[in-house]
Amino acid sequence: MGVLNVTPDSFSDGGRYADLDAAVGHGVRLRDAGADLVDIGGESTRPGAERIDAATEAERVLPVIRELTAAGVPVSVDTSRARVAEAALAAGAAVVNDVSGGLADPDMARVVRDAHCPWVLMHWRGHSRAMRELATYTDVVADVRAELAQRIDAALTAGVAADRLIVDPGLGFAKTAAHNWELSARLPELLDLGYPLLFGASRKSYLGGLLAAADGTQRPTAQREAATVATSVLAVAAGAWGVRVHDVRATTDALAVWAATGSPRLAVPPHHEKRTQPDHEHEVRR
Numbered sequence: 076m077g078v079l080n081v082t083p084d085s086f087s088d089g090g091r092y093a094d095l096d097a098a099v100g101h102g103v104r105l106r107d108a109g110a111d112l113v114d115i116g117g118e119s120t121r122p123g124a125e126r127i128d129a130a131t132e133a134e135r136v137l138p139v140i141r142e143l144t145a146a147g148v149p150v151s152v153d154t155s156r157a158r159v160a161e162a163a164l165a166a167g168a169a170v171v172n173d174v175s176g177g178l179a180d181p182d183m184a185r186v187v188r189d190a191h192c193p194w195v196l197m198h199w200r201g202h203s204r205a206m207r208e209l210a211t212y213t214d215v216v217a218d219v220r221a222e223l224a225q226r227i228d229a230a231l232t233a234g235v236a237a238d239r240l241i242v243d244p245g246l247g248f249a250k251t252a253a254h255n256w257e258l259s260a261r262l263p264e265l266l267d268l269g270y271p272l273l274f275g276a277s278r279k280s281y282l283g284g285l286l287a288a289a290d291g292t293q294r295p296t297a298q299r300e301a302a303t304v305a306t307s308v309l310a311v312a313a314g315a316w317g318v319r320v321h322d323v324r325a326t327t328d329a330l331a332v333w334a335a336t337g338s339p340r341l342a343v344p345p346h347h348e349k350r351t352q353p354d355h356e357h358e359v360r361r
């Protein structure tokens with residue numbers, strides 16, 4: 076999944092694709108570099124970001140979705156608003172990528188159910204302005220797993236088909252760097268929910284922190300690509316269904332190396348084997 080933010084303020088590509096031609100050109104380049112989906116977002120979700128209204132969000136994403144789908148590029152819409160999702164699907168989007176996992180807008184489940192489209196349910200605890208204070212967990216992996224299971228149940232109860240659902244741990248959303256690393260290390264426990272898993276680490280600030288200079292200055296976003304590629308390979312080798320990245324070519328090149336090496340799978344981490352209580356309700360639904 077290639078990232079295309081048509082926002083003035085997203086942390087990595089904010090402001091670069093505000094112009095329609097630039098956005099469409101970049102979407103086509105992402106597809107040509109190997110993206111199976113181009114994910115179009117009109118509202119920045121970086122920590123601390125202010126919300127925009129639905130009309131502004133729709134005005135930003137709809138023309139880009141129309142042009143890219145007309146050019147044969149498969150598109151997902153990155154929105155947590157049912158109204159925007161509905162208009163995006165009518166404009167040609169094939170997938171709804173909802174960073175709120177259906178929590179932000181009670182009408183989203185209806186829209187997705189009626190469209191029969193895939194729905195990415197990301198782990199989320201609140202809007203960007205407030206999410207830093209929400210980063211408290213007993214065991215981040217167990218808590219994220221349980222909260223994703225609740226979102227899955229809510230979607231199924233609303234009539235969305237199980238084979239339309241994709242889960243995402245929501246790296247950086249109400250999570251500290253330590254939480255992100257723990258989730259990355261224990262992906263099999265989330266895969267155990269039985270749903271395809273999308274992993275979105277690309278250029279996020281925990282990578283900037285890992286690669287910080289000796290004086291503590293974070294590595295700038297544009298120089299986090301090698302680390303991003305490493306996260307992509309590790310996530311796919313652990314069993315992720317997809318990775319959401321800004322530089323598609325770098326990730327597809329690395330995954331080509333992984334595939335040519337026989338697509339080796341990572342060993343299951345020990346905490347996973349120790350799990351004694353199987354959660355039958357959420358076992359293999361794929």
Ligand code: PMM
Pocket residue numbers: 078080085086087116120121153172173174195197243245246273274275276277319
């Ligand atoms: N991260 C961002 C936005 N949308 N969607 C999913 N499913 N998963 C993510 O991790 C995710 C997302 C924030 O990053 P951006 O500014 O690069 O879009």
